[in-house]
Amino acid sequence: MRFEGTSAYVATDDLRVAVNAAATLRRPLLVKGEPGTGKTVLAAEIAQAFDAPLIEWNVKSTTKAQQGLYEYDAVSRLRDSQLGDARVHDIANYIRRGKMWEAFTSPKLPVLLIDEIDKADIEFPNDLLTELDRMEFDVYETGERVKANVRPIVIITSNNEKELPDAFLRRCFFHYIKFPDxxxxxxxxxxxxxxxxxxxxxxxxxxxxxxxxxxxxxxxxxxxxxxxxxxxxxxxxxxxxxxxxxxxxxxxxxxxxxxxxxxxxxxxxxxxxxxxxxxxxxx
Incomplete structure (x- = not known):
């Protein structure tokens, strides 16, 4: 598989090289550039070119890394236990899968977009280091280990609102989208x-x-x-x-x-x- 751009997306030579290098290495591709230069759209076009499902994780200032893995809804479980619901006996009923879990268990090679990572807290990228490296994580409430079926193509975008940690940068293939001539x-x-x-x-x-x-x-x-x-x-x-x-x-x-x-x-x-x-x- 090689990315050559699509009929709806003009990719420069250096962008095509970056995408294909990241796809070959299966390293996350960190894409920076001015707002409006097509960083987010790039992930959708890569998914189309590779005939891959696109899984989008849109990061906000309140987003925590754990939400990308899973969330345990203890409040709902407590409410159900008060109502006598039989579902409370299986804690898995209260585990909500995050976007990374969805990507890891995709039956087909997916493209995972982590969009605008610089909006989140400075610790957010560091909290994903192990999962992006090993492509696995543990669900402590159930004792389950979630491991990627295939290593997804990960596209991470940043508008440079804040600097990203060096340890995180070392794990990425980097490309800056220059403003088009x-x-x-x-x-x-x-x-x-x-x-x-x-x-x-x-x-x-x-x-x-x-x-x-x-x-x-x-x-x-x-x-x-x-x-x-x-x-x-x-x-x-x-x-x-x-x-x-x-x-x-x-x-x-x-x-x-x-x-x-x-x-x-x-x-x-x-x-x-x-x-x-x-x-x-x-x-």
């Missing part, structure tokens, strides 16, 4: 909108990449936001001249709410437009 971005747009006008793409990309170069932006527009913006431009059927007209009054592009996501950046572009208009008047 213009040529790659054009290919991504074509995948999503094969019938889009070339002139519209060219002018939209001029504005998009110019915006990303503006100093002082709090949040640069991402790939997914560009795709949303293009979808709106096509839906509104705006003439290309609206984008091509780059005079001092049009520094903020039409439908900019798809690209600028906070008031500080909107105000930044408004100030730049005002300064350009004043400079033009003085000139």
């Amino acid at each position: 213009r040529e790659t971005m054009e290919r991504i747009v074509r995948v999503h909108y094969p019938d889009i006008q070339k002139t519209l793409v060219a002018e939209a990309l001029n504005i998009f990449f110019d915006m990303r170069e503006v100093p002082g932006m709090k949040k640069k527009p991402s790939t997914s936001e560009l795709l949303d913006w293009l979808k709106l431009l096509m839906h509104e059927d705006l003439p290309v001249d609206v984008l091509r007209n780059r005079d001092t009054k049009s520094l903020i592009p039409p439908l900019h709410g798809a690209l600028l996501k906070n008031e500080a950046d909107v105000m930044l572009f408004e100030r730049l437009a005002f300064m350009n208009r004043r400079a033009g008047a003085n000139g």
Whole structure:
């Protein structure tokens, strides 16, 4: 099995190398990059390419590593015992399987996505070291040992909100998804909108990449936001001249709410437009 990208996902050469290396080594692939660069979608595309089931574990700030293995619902057992339910005699009835248990017992080689691992507590990655290494864990309440039928392909994403422990990093194959250059971005747009006008793409990309170069932006527009913006431009059927007209009054592009996501950046572009208009008047 080799990952070469899919019809819906443009994978660069270095990304394909990283995915295939991690799949060969069966090491977790740790993927970092700007939000909106396709880290989460990558796992789904790998699963599609390998014809493998996708098991998603979406990490939150309150997520604990134990939840990925299993949880023992003692409260439900206590309630059932008070009600005289016969289920209380088998503790296994109160063991809830986590996503890693689901991946370990999958009858077919699965892709396990641990999404946004950096959202959780700093100890979260360390608490998974043994399980990711040995691909097994013990259920202490039942005395059962859960061992992986096949070593799953593990994709772990991070937005770099916090540093991950060195011991965890040593166990991963690492890849940073660079922000797409213009040529790659054009290919991504074509995948999503094969019938889009070339002139519209060219002018939209001029504005998009110019915006990303503006100093002082709090949040640069991402790939997914560009795709949303293009979808709106096509839906509104705006003439290309609206984008091509780059005079001092049009520094903020039409439908900019798809690209600028906070008031500080909107105000930044408004100030730049005002300064350009004043400079033009003085000139």
